[in-house]
Amino acid sequence: MANIGDFSILATDGAARTGVLHTAHGVVQTPIFMPVGTVGSVKAIAPDDLEDIGAEIILGNTYHLYLRPGDDLVARRGGLHEFNAWRKPILTDSGGFQVFSLNELRKIEEEGVTFRSHLDGSKHLFTPEKVVSIQRNLNSDIMMVLDECVPYGADKAYTARSLELTTRWARRCRDAYPQGSAGNLLFAITQGGFFKDLRERSIAQLTGMADFDGFALGGLSVGESKPEMMEMLYHCAPLLPAEKPRYLMGVGTPLDIINGINAGIDMFDCVLPTRNARNGTLYTSVGKVNIKRQEYAEDDGPLDPNCSCYTCRTFSRAYLRHLFQAKEILSFRLNSIHNLTYFLDTVRGARKAIAEGTFASYMKQYEEIYPQEVVARS
Amino acid sequence: MANIGDFSILATDGAARTGVLHTAHGVVQTPIFMPVGTVGSVKAIAPDDLEDIGAEIILGNTYHLYLRPGDDLVARRGGLHEFNAWRKPILTDSGGFQVFSLNELRKIEEEGVTFRSHLDGSKHLFTPEKVVSIQRNLNSDIMMVLDECVPYGADKAYTARSLELTTRWARRCRDAYPQGSAGNLLFAITQGGFFKDLRERSIAQLTGMADFDGFALGGLSVGESKPEMMEMLYHCAPLLPAEKPRYLMGVGTPLDIINGINAGIDMFDCVLPTRNARNGTLYTSVGKVNIKRQEYAEDDGPLDPNCSCYTCRTFSRAYLRHLFQAKEILSFRLNSIHNLTYFLDTVRGARKAIAEGTFASYMKQYEEIYPQEVVARS
Numbered sequence: 001m002a003n004i005g006d007f008s009i010l011a012t013d014g015a016a017r018t019g020v021l022h023t024a025h026g027v028v029q030t031p032i033f034m035p036v037g038t039v040g041s042v043k044a045i046a047p048d049d050l051e052d053i054g055a056e057i058i059l060g061n062t063y064h065l066y067l068r069p070g071d072d073l074v075a076r077r078g079g080l081h082e083f084n085a086w087r088k089p090i091l092t093d094s095g096g097f098q099v100f101s102l103n104e105l106r107k108i109e110e111e112g113v114t115f116r117s118h119l120d121g122s123k124h125l126f127t128p129e130k131v132v133s134i135q136r137n138l139n140s141d142i143m144m145v146l147d148e149c150v151p152y153g154a155d156k157a158y159t160a161r162s163l164e165l166t167t168r169w170a171r172r173c174r175d176a177y178p179q180g181s182a183g184n185l186l187f188a189i190t191q192g193g194f195f196k197d198l199r200e201r202s203i204a205q206l207t208g209m210a211d212f213d214g215f216a217l218g219g220l221s222v223g224e225s226k227p228e229m230m231e232m233l234y235h236c237a238p239l240l241p242a243e244k245p246r247y248l249m250g251v252g253t254p255l256d257i258i259n260g261i262n263a264g265i266d267m268f269d270c271v272l273p274t275r276n277a278r279n280g281t282l283y284t285s286v287g288k289v290n291i292k293r294q295e296y297a298e299d300d301g302p303l304d305p306n307c308s309c310y311t312c313r314t315f316s317r318a319y320l321r322h323l324f325q326a327k328e329i330l331s332f333r334l335n336s337i338h339n340l341t342y343f344l345d346t347v348r349g350a351r352k353a354i355a356e357g358t359f360a361s362y363m364k365q366y367e368e369i370y371p372q373e374v375v376a377r378s
Numbered sequence: 379m380a381n382i383g384d385f386s387i388l389a390t391d392g393a394a395r396t397g398v399l400h401t402a403h404g405v406v407q408t409p410i411f412m413p414v415g416t417v418g419s420v421k422a423i424a425p426d427d428l429e430d431i432g433a434e435i436i437l438g439n440t441y442h443l444y445l446r447p448g449d450d451l452v453a454r455r456g457g458l459h460e461f462n463a464w465r466k467p468i469l470t471d472s473g474g475f476q477v478f479s480l481n482e483l484r485k486i487e488e489e490g491v492t493f494r495s496h497l498d499g500s501k502h503l504f505t506p507e508k509v510v511s512i513q514r515n516l517n518s519d520i521m522m523v524l525d526e527c528v529p530y531g532a533d534k535a536y537t538a539r540s541l542e543l544t545t546r547w548a549r550r551c552r553d554a555y556p557q558g559s560a561g562n563l564l565f566a567i568t569q570g571g572f573f574k575d576l577r578e579r580s581i582a583q584l585t586g587m588a589d590f591d592g593f594a595l596g597g598l599s600v601g602e603s604k605p606e607m608m609e610m611l612y613h614c615a616p617l618l619p620a621e622k623p624r625y626l627m628g629v630g631t632p633l634d635i636i637n638g639i640n641a642g643i644d645m646f647d648c649v650l651p652t653r654n655a656r657n658g659t660l661y662t663s664v665g666k667v668n669i670k671r672q673e674y675a676e677d678d679g680p681l682d683p684n685c686s687c688y689t690c691r692t693f694s695r696a697y698l699r700h701l702f703q704a705k706e707i708l709s710f711r712l713n714s715i716h717n718l719t720y721f722l723d724t725v726r727g728a729r730k731a732i733a734e735g736t737f738a739s740y741m742k743q744y745e746e747i748y749p750q751e752v753v754a755r756s
Contacts, residue, residue, distance in 0.1 A: 040700060044707040048688065069675065069700045076676060077696055085692045297447065298454060310426065314463045318455060322418060322447045329422040332707050 024183030063095030079139030402561030441473030457517030
């Protein structure tokens with residue numbers, strides 16, 4: 001009988017691994033991609049769509065839900081799962097990333113971070129204890145600690161001081177809610193910018209605490225070049241404990257995800273599939289399709305002949321182009337259904353390839369689809 | 379064996395009637411409400427949603443589809459049903475109403491109406507023959523003739539001249555595509571403004587031609603008061619041939635539709651359910667709900683406890699309010715699913731009541747839900 005938080009690795013292929021994570025709202029098969037539902041809905045997508053797409057876990061955003069409708073209000077509804085009618089696992093980020101993106105509007109101190117709401121300018125304080133309390137109100141299956149995500153280009157002295165603060169905040173988060181208290185798992189977030197020694201230090205400090213349920217790599221995909229990101233990813237992933245889930249936050253393109261899996265990462269999230277869907281950029285088995293292009297105006301074929309999603313089963317490229325050009329709301333949903341299916345197919349295919357020991361050739365397929373993103377590694 | 383265009387009345391209750399209209403893409407049970415899909419999609423709603431809602435026929439718009447993506451392009455796709463993946467009946471309006479709404483941008487002559495596109499300012503001519511040709515390209519099941527919808531407040535002399543033009547244009551439409559040529563039915567549109575004698579004249583002229591497949595009342599719900607609309611509706615509906623479908627164009631609220639049915643009308647369309655859905659105004663069995671109101675912030679009940687739509691089965695008023703307040707795209711779809719279900723439930727209930735001979739009490743229920751809309755009739 002599995003307990004909440006149990007993580008079993010079922011197969012490995014090189015550094016890549018496939019497994020199962022047990023949460024309070026069911027199991028998640030890894031590697032997994034998590035659609036982003038910032039303010040309590042994956043944009044343009046309902047729970048019935050998520051079921052059809054085969055989503056296993058979605059993301060919610062602590063910062064946004066705290067401000068509107070308020071985590072207390074969500075708690076009175078019975079938590080986020082009851083509120084948004086998605087009864088499978090939910091991970092919530094800590095709000096740190098959003099707050100630190102506010103730039104002018106926030107101030108970092110030992111106690112926590114003070115910021116002004118982007119909605120009404122009101123002043124708020126996020127402490128490590130507060131973000132755990134909010135996430136418990138949301139009743140997320142996987143909570144994230146408060147961290148400082150240092151901006152790309154931060155100098156070494158700043159980054160070093162920052163990672164120490166992130167470590168102290170992580171400790172305070174865990175102490176506010178000791179492991180095993182209830183069904184909400186808590187993951188720590190490693191930082192360290194683009195300095196390998198600082199990354200190692202952050203990982204050593206956080207993984208030195210045995211009472212986190214998983215570990216994330218934060219602060220990547222924040223403006224650095226693809227080679228820089230890949231160097232940090234491949235350097236850091238093996239340093240995270242093998243027996244716990246590893247989460248690469250906010251990443252990324254399909255090939256980024258494949259690289260993450262290749263480096264031993266288990267979990268991914270990104271707004272890319274949904275945001276690009278709304279911009280008309282669609283991912284297919286033969287590469288990216290910009291659906292607004294004239295060449296699709298009379299294209300009667302499906303968006304992706306190798307995709308079995310509702311959009312590809314039902315509509316032509318010509319119709320999808322028309323909807324996009326006419327700015328019809330339906331365009332957002334149909335494009336999002338497809339792109340999310342593509343990202344989930346990517347991780348489903350990876351799981352199968354790892355189980356069959358064919359991940360290297362699976363990865364090669366993606367490198368052939370996205371040749372311009374391939375980074376030579378020594 | 380029924381032929382395309384056959385219309386059978388199955389039961390009557392006073393002037394109200396329920397029947398079945400046969401079209402090239404299947405039967406339509408009347409009275410029916412037709413969701414409006416202006417540019418080839420019912421806004422925020424996919425064909426799978428329409429199936430769930432129980433829609434039987436939807437509207438397309440000749441003016442919009444002619445301009446974008448172009449009726450020739452749609453014809454090369456196999457028609458509108460193939461293009462938008464809605465395989466059940468489609469009615470297209472002639473574009474007259476939209477063109478005449480352009481005001482400054484159009485010029486009416488015997489030949490037709492010249493107008494400028496709202497998209498790019500390009501100049502176009504709609505003749506009676508042209509709008510039939512466009513609608514045949516779209517392969518709509520029910521085509522509408524080109525008519526002039528006179529604005530509210532037009533004087534009697536103008537209205538009289540206009541209805542004669544509408545009659546001549548109707549004749550030219552029918553002559554361009556004689557009855558029974560193929561599977562596309564053609565309905566005439568009666569006009570006459572708010573002058574009973576002119577309404578009678580228009581109806582007499584058009585119904586005097588036996589070769590139309592149905593007759594519409596046009597030019598109502600164009601800015602007049604509710605009593606003025608009701609007076610014209612109840613005066614004109616019985617003058618339309620009983621053996622052919624009667625269509626009240628662009629109407630209306632749930633109680634307007636109930637009144638239309640009570641007057642003997644069979645078909646309705648209106649943007650109200652979808653437009654109001656996007657504005658947060660929702661129709662329920664206990665009256666209108668403005669979902670953005672604070673009072674719903676913590677309301678865990680369904681939007682309408684007597685509704686079986688996906689929205690009402692799945693979400694609380696609190697969540698629907700949150701989605702609306704947060705301007706989430708999903709709000710448009712969920713609200714539209716509900717409002718369309720409400721309008722279709724209204725006509726489904728009417729059919730049942732007519733068949734059971736209880737339409738008067740059915741109508742009374744709606745008058746009790748919308749008391750402010752009730753018009754005393756002599």
